[in-house]
Amino acid sequence: MFAASSLTGTFTTLAKQFEAAHPGVTITTSFGASSALATQIVNGAPADVFASASPKNMQQVVTAGDASAPTIFAKNVMEIAVPPSNPAKVTGVNSLASSSVKVALCQPQVPCGVTAAKVFKNAGVTVKPVTLEPDVKSVLAKVELNEVDAGVVYVTDVMAAGTKVAGVTIPANVNASTSYPIASLSKSSNSAVAQAFVAYVLSPAGQSVLTAAGFEKP
Amino acid sequence: MTGPDAGELVVAAIVRRGDFTLDVEFSAAAGEVVGILGPNGAGKSTLLAALAGLTPVSSGRIVLDGQPVDDATTGVFVDASSRPIGFVFQDYRLFPHLSVADNVAFSPRARGLGKQAARAAAAAWLERFGLSEFASRKPGQLSGGQAQRVALARALAADPTLLLLDEPLSALDAGTRLDVQTELRTHLQNFAGPCLLVTHDPLEALVLADRLLVLESGRIVQEGSPALVARRPATEYVSKLVGLNLYSGHADGSRVTLDEGGSFVIPDQNQHGDVLVAVRPSAVAVSLRPPEGTSVRNTWPARVVGLTLLADRVRLDLSGQPSILVDVTPAAVADLSLRAGDEVWLAVKATELEVYNRKPSP
Amino acid sequence: MDTVDTAAPRTRLTARERDRRAARGAGSRSVPLPLLAPALVAVVFLVLPLVGLLVRAPWGRLISILRGSDATQALVLSLWTATVATAIALAIGVPLAWVLARGSFPGQRLLRALVTLPLVLPPVVGGVALLLVFGRAGLVGQYLDKWFGLTIPFSPIAVVMAETFVAMPFLIITVEGALRSADRGFEEAAATLGASRMTVFRRVTVPLIAPSLGAGAVLCWARALGEFGATITFAGSFPGRTETMPIAVYYALENDPDAAIALSLVLLLVSVVVLVSLRDRWLRTGAAS
Numbered sequence: 119m120f121a122a123s124s125l126t127g128t129f130t131t132l133a134k135q136f137e138a139a140h141p142g143v144t145i146t147t148s149f150g151a152s153s154a155l156a157t158q159i160v161n162g163a164p165a166d167v168f169a170s171a172s173p174k175n176m177q178q179v180v181t182a183g184d185a186s187a188p189t190i191f192a193k194n195v196m197e198i199a200v201p202p203s204n205p206a207k208v209t210g211v212n213s214l215a216s217s218s219v220k221v222a223l224c225q226p227q228v229p230c231g232v233t234a235a236k237v238f239k240n241a242g243v244t245v246k247p248v249t250l251e252p253d254v255k256s257v258l259a260k261v262e263l264n265e266v267d268a269g270v271v272y273v274t275d276v277m278a279a280g281t282k283v284a285g286v287t288i289p290a291n292v293n294a295s296t297s298y299p300i301a302s303l304s305k306s307s308n309s310a311v312a313q314a315f316v317a318y319v320l321s322p323a324g325q326s327v328l329t330a331a332g333f334e335k336p
Numbered sequence: 337m338t339g340p341d342a343g344e345l346v347v348a349a350i351v352r353r354g355d356f357t358l359d360v361e362f363s364a365a366a367g368e369v370v371g372i373l374g375p376n377g378a379g380k381s382t383l384l385a386a387l388a389g390l391t392p393v394s395s396g397r398i399v400l401d402g403q404p405v406d407d408a409t410t411g412v413f414v415d416a417s418s419r420p421i422g423f424v425f426q427d428y429r430l431f432p433h434l435s436v437a438d439n440v441a442f443s444p445r446a447r448g449l450g451k452q453a454a455r456a457a458a459a460a461w462l463e464r465f466g467l468s469e470f471a472s473r474k475p476g477q478l479s480g481g482q483a484q485r486v487a488l489a490r491a492l493a494a495d496p497t498l499l500l501l502d503e504p505l506s507a508l509d510a511g512t513r514l515d516v517q518t519e520l521r522t523h524l525q526n527f528a529g530p531c532l533l534v535t536h537d538p539l540e541a542l543v544l545a546d547r548l549l550v551l552e553s554g555r556i557v558q559e560g561s562p563a564l565v566a567r568r569p570a571t572e573y574v575s576k577l578v579g580l581n582l583y584s585g586h587a588d589g590s591r592v593t594l595d596e597g598g599s600f601v602i603p604d605q606n607q608h609g610d611v612l613v614a615v616r617p618s619a620v621a622v623s624l625r626p627p628e629g630t631s632v633r634n635t636w637p638a639r640v641v642g643l644t645l646l647a648d649r650v651r652l653d654l655s656g657q658p659s660i661l662v663d664v665t666p667a668a669v670a671d672l673s674l675r676a677g678d679e680v681w682l683a684v685k686a687t688e689l690e691v692y693n694r695k696p697s698p
Numbered sequence: 699m700d701t702v703d704t705a706a707p708r709t710r711l712t713a714r715e716r717d718r719r720a721a722r723g724a725g726s727r728s729v730p731l732p733l734l735a736p737a738l739v740a741v742v743f744l745v746l747p748l749v750g751l752l753v754r755a756p757w758g759r760l761i762s763i764l765r766g767s768d769a770t771q772a773l774v775l776s777l778w779t780a781t782v783a784t785a786i787a788l789a790i791g792v793p794l795a796w797v798l799a800r801g802s803f804p805g806q807r808l809l810r811a812l813v814t815l816p817l818v819l820p821p822v823v824g825g826v827a828l829l830l831v832f833g834r835a836g837l838v839g840q841y842l843d844k845w846f847g848l849t850i851p852f853s854p855i856a857v858v859m860a861e862t863f864v865a866m867p868f869l870i871i872t873v874e875g876a877l878r879s880a881d882r883g884f885e886e887a888a889a890t891l892g893a894s895r896m897t898v899f900r901r902v903t904v905p906l907i908a909p910s911l912g913a914g915a916v917l918c919w920a921r922a923l924g925e926f927g928a929t930i931t932f933a934g935s936f937p938g939r940t941e942t943m944p945i946a947v948y949y950a951l952e953n954d955p956d957a958a959i960a961l962s963l964v965l966l967l968v969s970v971v972v973l974v975s976l977r978d979r980w981l982r983t984g985a986a987s
Binding site: 151153154156157220222225227228247248249250251252260263264265266 | 833834934
């Protein structure tokens with residue numbers, strides 16, 4: 119199973135639950151930036167299920183003929199993660215525009231980068247980051263290590279990080295969201311199990327895991 | 337420093353290297369060429385290394401030109417780079433990445449002279465050695481003889497008080513060696529300070545040195561002029577090594593008139609001028625009566641002065657024109673009932689004589 | 699009766715082969731098959747991916763791709779950081795190599811193992827380690843930040859440091875090996891000629907190990923140029939400031955694979971030019987000096 123980095127916590131739990139309910143089934147997951155995963159799948163990486171953090175990367179896979187009929191299973195909005203001590207005293211999106219604040223963002227072509235750009239457009243600010251990381255977990259890591267003053271990640275990431283980071287909420291009127299599609303892959307050799315897993319993610323039991331982690335309903 | 341000790345080398349030291357102990361006491365006066373002979377493992381390299389400052393003495397001291405350069409009692413140790421020595425290595429060790437001129441200029445530059453001054457000094461030395469045309473060549477492009485001269489020039493360019501040579505001619509083939517030998521003798525004689533020369537070739541020692549030191553197992557077993565050491569070898573090794581008859585004389589066509597009296601017929605028809613003639617003791621035949629109807633060209637009467645019993649032969653010391661050392665078997669001595677004072681006849685074939693020019697080749 | 703030795707293998711040599719062998723001298727026989735076959739496999743394995751790059755390159759769009767991308771910035775950054783990293787490695791790595799080769803002190807073997815650790819350490823681990831020491835909250839970094847307001851991560855300095863960290867051990871190992879096997883006789887000779895130890899080092903030791911020094915420097919430079927894990931972890935990535943060529947290629951792969959190939963080609967071309975121009979002079983380690 120290939121899944122976006124932001125799904126690390128939730129999909130690990132979902133996989134364990136599915137394995138418990140279906141003895142004899144083992145699920146291995148590879149987490150990474152959706153854009154990177156999509157490229158890998160298109161180039162022949164063996165996978166049964168793909169859960170992307172943006173419809174654009176799923177479309178890449180569909181166009182290549184490796185998936186069909188994806189379903190949106192969750193939504194995520196952004197939040198600013200800061201080190202617990204909030205050394206730069208970040209209060210909102212506007213703080214990030216200041217040149218004295220070190221900001222980490224995702225690479226512009228990665229879903230969290232795309233969504234963060236939308237947030238800045240909504241807020242009408244220009245942010246100059248010190249680094250563009252390959253995926254959202256790397257941004258989070260930089261914040262946790264107190265190497266940057268702030269990083270723009272998903273709300274689920276702030277929740278998952280617990281006490282290691284503090285969160286600064288982005289007001290709903292400037293915030294942007296991204297939708298998560300999931301699909302079983304056509305080249306899968308376990309299509310029955312793959313489809314069963316997709317169904318599980320969409321089921322109430324699966325959805326409750328996602329909402330508990332901070333995802334919004336699709 | 338001037339005066340009777342000027343430039344003198346005084347050594348009274350023990351050097352321990354692993355299991356080996358070198359224990360020597362000797363001196364070398366300014367201008368003197370001391371030849372150090374000895375078998376492998378005798379300690380010749382250790383001695384040179386200690387004199388050069390590449391290894392410290394374990395006890396005793398080395399004094400050069402009145403200054404102690406190594407004193408185990410007071411702790412003084414002047415290391416190699418600060419000692420006024422010149423060292424000619426057996427394998428020359430010319431720096432392969434520097435030209436001949438830069439090799440010779442190395443010491444002046446290392447001691448602080450500017451590039452120009454050092455180059456000029458080097459040029460003077462190259463001129464003196466007749467090496468000017470090779471100045472810009474690399475050591476790899478030199479012949480053995482040329483390399484040897486560059487090595488000597490480089491050592492002398494260091495303006496040393498003491499000159500050390502480690503088997504300076506052993507890397508050369510026999511023909512080149514003879515040519516270089518005479519030239520080397522001239523340079524060594526011209527050197528103002530003491531000069532120590534390690535060699536395993538007795539002829540080289542006899543030709544180049546004013547005085548010989550024979551080293552065996554880390555100790556000096558004999559010291560003296562080459563003639564004395566040759567005549568009166570103190571040990572088996574010395575007699576085997578240095579028992580060689582060497583005569584200086586004047587050649588005229590196929591005959592050499594010896595300085596000390598007598599003459600030899602030599603095989604070469606065209607030798608002229610001052611020469612050295614070498615005769616191995618084992619090449620001479622002894623008979624009680626004058627040889628008759630023989631092909632041998634060189635026969636003369638002599639009187640037995642002494643007999644020395646060596647491991648496998650008897651060495652006879654004979655006086656005559658010329659005097660000579662002769663090796664014969666103990667059985668022969670018994671057969672001929674040879675005793676001190678006996679009058680005998682000696683015969684040596686012209687082809688057994690080795691003749692060397694005493695002047696350097698043009 | 700004729701006795702013919704039927705056991706002796708006979709080869710048929712053509713006239714051309716005879717000439718070739720006579721010219722090349724003794725020992726110039728052809729490669730035995732048990733060695734030739736695996737050698738060919740190795741060649742194919744190493745060369746085929748390069749051929750793949752050349753075959754799949756978008757030759758038509760090449761110029762427009764490169765013009766529109768971060769290529770120039772990334773390339774310039776990669777080239778100068780790799781060069782500075784190599785210069786630093788030479789300045790501090792050669793003395794260390796000397797100490798390891800010629801010194802004698804307790805813990806020498808441990809020291810040697812430690813300084814070559816970056817060779818086996820995964821580069822990302824190296825990056826994390828650098829972050830923990832020189833990062834804003836790092837062992838040393840916190841004081842740099844507090845006293846001088848200096849932050850190293852996310853700057854080109856960080857790129858240079860990360861590259862030096864992973865590449866310097868290559869230089870140290872090469873030079874140490876050369877110093878160990880160098881003929882000390884020349885150094886002894888230099889000493890007897892009155893040269894101080896530094897003079898001996900400068901005028902004799904270093905020139906004599908020059909080929910190994912060059913080979914080590916080229917290895918170091920090439921390793922620094924290709925570094926990815928340590929730089930992206932410690933220095934992050936930002937176009938023009940810390941986005942090196944390898945990072946640019948990685949990111950391009952997700953967006954536009956053709957761009958990735960184009961950038962890879964540029965990097966490949968630069969590397970080939972450098973290696974070929976230095977090949978004969980420097981890569982023949984220890985050959986007749």
